[in-house]
Amino acid sequence: MPVNAALRCANFDERRDKAMALFAEKGFGQVSMRELAAHVGLTAGSLYHHFPSKQDLLYDLIEELYEELQATLDQGRRALARGKPVLASLVAAHWQLHAERPLQFRLAERDLCCLSEGQQARLLVARKRYEAGLLHLIAPKTSLAGERLAATAHVLATLLNQLPGWLHGRGLPEDQSLALMESVLLGGIERTLR
Missing domain, CATH: 1.10.357.10 (Tetracycline Repressor, domain 2)
Incomplete structure (x- = not known):
């Protein structure tokens, strides 16, 4: 796997884990898309590129x-x-x-x-x-x-x-x-x- 692809995968996994931790802490329904984006280190607009919903x-x-x-x-x-x-x-x-x-x-x-x-x-x-x-x-x-x-x-x-x-x-x-x-x-x- 090329270095850039491996880095993207690692970043995706890290963001996914951060999102999971936020959902677990607050409850899925209590987390807004804006809060989720900020928590995983993305802008709200780019969040949809990484996570469809x-x-x-x-x-x-x-x-x-x-x-x-x-x-x-x-x-x-x-x-x-x-x-x-x-x-x-x-x-x-x-x-x-x-x-x-x-x-x-x-x-x-x-x-x-x-x-x-x-x-x-x-x-x-x-x-x-x-x-x-x-x-x-x-x-x-x-x-x-x-x-x-x-x-x-x-x-x-x-x-x-x-x-x-x-x-x-x-x-x-x-x-x-x-x-x-x-x-x-x-x-x-x-x-x-x-």
């Missing part, structure tokens, strides 16, 4: 998170192929992803409703695909079906995505936090999937 930027940030969540399932599949505990692998992968992208988790949880109906629908498809893959890895032989299966997948995914945020900063060593997450999920799985 505030909504498109938010959509991209949340979509990227769902792509990363889908990648956590690959780690679970690799663990399964090596005969390692799948749940422990998934817990560790989600813990790491949350440590790397806490602001994206916050935006996905809080500001999804600020997107257009079409954007929300596309993200719902991505989330359902992730949830179905997650449940298939954790409980491949479940007898659940229909809405109960979908609800169970949603609850398990929500726990995996929220527990790291609840546990970070609680003073527990990481290994104890991971063990607690695994225990909570295992308890829920055993009771739900009987």
Whole structure:
């Protein structure tokens, strides 16, 4: 990649990260385009050159998170192929992803409703695909079906995505936090999937 192109990519990523931090701090709906432009170091007019709209930027940030969540399932599949505990692998992968992208988790949880109906629908498809893959890895032989299966997948995914945020900063060593997450999920799985 030429030096100028690499610099443009780095500047774009830095501006995108600054925009994400502002959205996470104030709330997507509370940030004006003018404030966003000033925060990322652009004029209001040139902001549209970098980001087509505030909504498109938010959509991209949340979509990227769902792509990363889908990648956590690959780690679970690799663990399964090596005969390692799948749940422990998934817990560790989600813990790491949350440590790397806490602001994206916050935006996905809080500001999804600020997107257009079409954007929300596309993200719902991505989330359902992730949830179905997650449940298939954790409980491949479940007898659940229909809405109960979908609800169970949603609850398990929500726990995996929220527990790291609840546990970070609680003073527990990481290994104890991971063990607690695994225990909570295992308890829920055993009771739900009987």
